[in-house]
Amino acid sequence: MPMMTGAEYIESLRKLNTEIYAFGQKIENFVDHPLFRPHINAAAVTYDMAHEPEFEDLVTVKSHLTGKKINRFTHIHQSTEDLVKKVKMLRMIAQRTGTCFQRCVGFDGLNALYSVTYEMDQALGTGYHKRFVEFLKYVQENDLMSAGSMTDPKGDRGLRPSQQADPDMYVRVVKKTGEGIVIRGAKAHQTGIVNSHYMVIMPTVALGEADRDYAVACAVPVDAPGIFHVFGRQTNDERRLEGEIDTGNARYGIVGGEALTVLEDVFVPWDKVFMCGEYQYAGMLVERFASYHRQNYGGCKCGVSDIIIGATMTLAEYNGAAKASHIKDKITEMLHLSETLYCCSIACSAEGRKTASGAYYVDPLLANIVKQNVTRHIYEICRLAHDIAGGFIATLPSEKDFLSPKTGPFLEKYFRGVAGVPTEHRVRIARLVENMTGGTALAESMHGAGSPQTQRVMIMRQSNMEHKKRLARKLAGIPEQE
Amino acid sequence: MFNVGVKYCGNCNPVINSKKILDALVKGMPGCRFGPPDAGVPALLILSGCETDCATRPGLQVETIVVAGLSVDYVSCKEEDIPEIVTKKLIEIKGRMMA
Numbered sequence: 001m002p003m004m005t006g007a008e009y010i011e012s013l014r015k016l017n018t019e020i021y022a023f024g025q026k027i028e029n030f031v032d033h034p035l036f037r038p039h040i041n042a043a044a045v046t047y048d049m050a051h052e053p054e055f056e057d058l059v060t061v062k063s064h065l066t067g068k069k070i071n072r073f074t075h076i077h078q079s080t081e082d083l084v085k086k087v088k089m090l091r092m093i094a095q096r097t098g099t100c101f102q103r104c105v106g107f108d109g110l111n112a113l114y115s116v117t118y119e120m121d122q123a124l125g126t127g128y129h130k131r132f133v134e135f136l137k138y139v140q141e142n143d144l145m146s147a148g149s150m151t152d153p154k155g156d157r158g159l160r161p162s163q164q165a166d167p168d169m170y171v172r173v174v175k176k177t178g179e180g181i182v183i184r185g186a187k188a189h190q191t192g193i194v195n196s197h198y199m200v201i202m203p204t205v206a207l208g209e210a211d212r213d214y215a216v217a218c219a220v221p222v223d224a225p226g227i228f229h230v231f232g233r234q235t236n237d238e239r240r241l242e243g244e245i246d247t248g249n250a251r252y253g254i255v256g257g258e259a260l261t262v263l264e265d266v267f268v269p270w271d272k273v274f275m276c277g278e279y280q281y282a283g284m285l286v287e288r289f290a291s292y293h294r295q296n297y298g299g300c301k302c303g304v305s306d307i308i309i310g311a312t313m314t315l316a317e318y319n320g321a322a323k324a325s326h327i328k329d330k331i332t333e334m335l336h337l338s339e340t341l342y343c344c345s346i347a348c349s350a351e352g353r354k355t356a357s358g359a360y361y362v363d364p365l366l367a368n369i370v371k372q373n374v375t376r377h378i379y380e381i382c383r384l385a386h387d388i389a390g391g392f393i394a395t396l397p398s399e400k401d402f403l404s405p406k407t408g409p410f411l412e413k414y415f416r417g418v419a420g421v422p423t424e425h426r427v428r429i430a431r432l433v434e435n436m437t438g439g440t441a442l443a444e445s446m447h448g449a450g451s452p453q454t455q456r457v458m459i460m461r462q463s464n465m466e467h468k469k470r471l472a473r474k475l476a477g478i479p480e481q482e
Numbered sequence: 483m484f485n486v487g488v489k490y491c492g493n494c495n496p497v498i499n500s501k502k503i504l505d506a507l508v509k510g511m512p513g514c515r516f517g518p519p520d521a522g523v524p525a526l527l528i529l530s531g532c533e534t535d536c537a538t539r540p541g542l543q544v545e546t547i548v549v550a551g552l553s554v555d556y557v558s559c560k561e562e563d564i565p566e567i568v569t570k571k572l573i574e575i576k577g578r579m580m581a
């Protein structure tokens with residue numbers, strides 16, 4: 001099958017038997033359900049844009065496996081140019097959706113597994129890479145969306161997987177047969193999983209010998225027997241069931257649509273198993289995946305910030321405050337913060353390196369700097385947006401009150417800003433700012449792709465401290481041998 | 483004498499001491515002459531200070547060994563093992579050329 005369009009992608013989801021629960025109920029038709037549809041629309045943009053000549057240089061690429069034109073979200077980076085184009089693509093798509101379009105997590109999982117399975121085979125004589133390449137070809141040829149399933153529920157954070165009171169706190173292998181393996185556990189915070197085709201499972205942490213059963217990487221259809229998904233709540237999610245304006249971004253929603261995915265003794269055939277017991281390589285897989293994923297945030301979050309900044313400036317104009325010097329200064333600060341994120345993402349891509357498999361990997365130090373900045377800059381950008389927007393983003397009455405014959409005319413009158421701008425426009429932009437800058441959207445910047453401390457550990461580890469100390473000693477006139 | 487062209491990256495923020503590695507190779511391989519990467523050398527040794535490996539390639543179509551930070555030919559290793567790994571690879575290249 002050639003690259004899918006957005007409509008074909010949406011149709012492909014109807015053919016799955018994905019078991020989903022939300023608000024205490026089993027969801028029968030998630031594709032047309034207002035809780036899920038905005039996230040599906042956002043993911044569909046990644047498919048549609050591949051068919052638009054204006055965007056194809058970023059969204060499509062030639063497969064190094066088949067030579068065919070494929071969607072970049074299924075590609076293995078073959079150069080630093082590929083890494084840079086990934087960032088540009090993410091920014092460009094986020095400028096259209098204003099939210100997470102979910103397809104990068106699986107993309108990063110595929111790239112991490114590609115190089116790690118290769119190196120694992122070289123060192124241990126296993127045969128995972130060939131299997132993985134077959135799966136990858138299948139993904140590319142069918143233009144599939146995969147969820148990147150790394151995070152386990154983790155139970156007691158102070159204990160290793162094998163030390164947990166409940167052994168299911170991390171996904172593990174409970175049985176091996178001639179045909180495959182059976183896995184049990186759950187994956188948490190799974191972005192876009194309900195509207196994916198496959199989940200690419202990886203371990204969450206570096207593992208020791210006692211954790212051997214937890215060293216498992218594999219690909220499973222999201223509707224495989226034994227799998228069900230419980231959809232996570234988001235700030236303001238019920239507004240989707242009520243109307244349009246109050247959601248802010250009715251077409252694409254906010255964040256990615258995350259779920260807890262439960263794996264109750266799920267069978268995985270050997271041809272989809274890419275790590276099974278090789279605990280020594282879990283750490284490398286986690287680090288590669290995390291670095292690829294942290295690279296993204298100066299792309300997509302910068303695209304999202306482009307919209308927040310545009311919305312904030314528009315609101316300042318609607319409020320009649322745009323010419324004030326402090327407003328201009330705050331907007332400049334928002335631009336500075338956002339473009340700093342972009343600089344970091346471009347830098348870690350341009351400084352990318354070749355791996356033994358031939359695939360390219362980002363500079364892990366700079367990629368971790370990107371994400372560390374995101375945990376701060378996005379909060380500051382949103383704080384400044386709140387400052388400039390004014391308090392009405394927290395107190396606006398509902399869309400229904402604007403439509404009511406009794407209250408509507410008064411709201412129309414008292415929520416007006418400068419003359420010539422309809423009140424509804426001011427309200428729409430305010431709702432966009434409100435929904436893009438608070439609650440779930442903020443927490444994603446903090447924990448998505450790992451909590452801040454995980455980046456700090458990586459930053460210190462990659463810091464090349466000996467070199468810095470040597471340079472300092474030399475300038476201070478301390479002899480080298482000391 | 484077996485000539486090996488050597489190309490450094492520029493060493494903006496090196497994680498290895500490329501010069502020390504080359505010194506060890508010169509000492510351990512008296513049958514090799516390590517010099518500039520001129521046309522005509524039968525083998526090339528790239529010495530990049532980190533894994534970004536940005537050393538400009540001299541455009542020679544010859545057997546090449548790439549040291550990039552803590553890796554040789556893209557396989558991770560310890561800094562102290564680099565001279566030994568490169569030595570083995572150079573002996574293999576020399577052997578192939580003699581055959």
Ligand SMILES: Cc1cc2nc3c(=O)[nH]c(=O)nc-3n(C[C@H](O)[C@H](O)[C@H](O)COP(=O)(O)OP(=O)(O)OC[C@H]3O[C@@H](n4cnc5c(N)ncnc54)[C@H](O)[C@@H]3O)c2cc1C
Pocket residue numbers: 105148149150151152153154157158188189190191192255256258443444447448449450451452453454
């Ligand atoms: C919106 C969103 C989308 C996401 N999408 C995905 C996805 O698609 N796929 C996926 O696999 N994951 C996804 N994640 C998960 C994300 O990677 C995790 O949230 C992140 O790694 C943090 O894990 P946690 O949420 O369990 O927090 P915790 O690990 O509980 O962290 C809470 C705090 O405790 C600290 N802490 C935790 N353990 C220790 C310890 N052992 N020692 C010291 N301090 C500790 C942390 O540093 C942090 O400060 C997503 C998360 C969010 C919020």
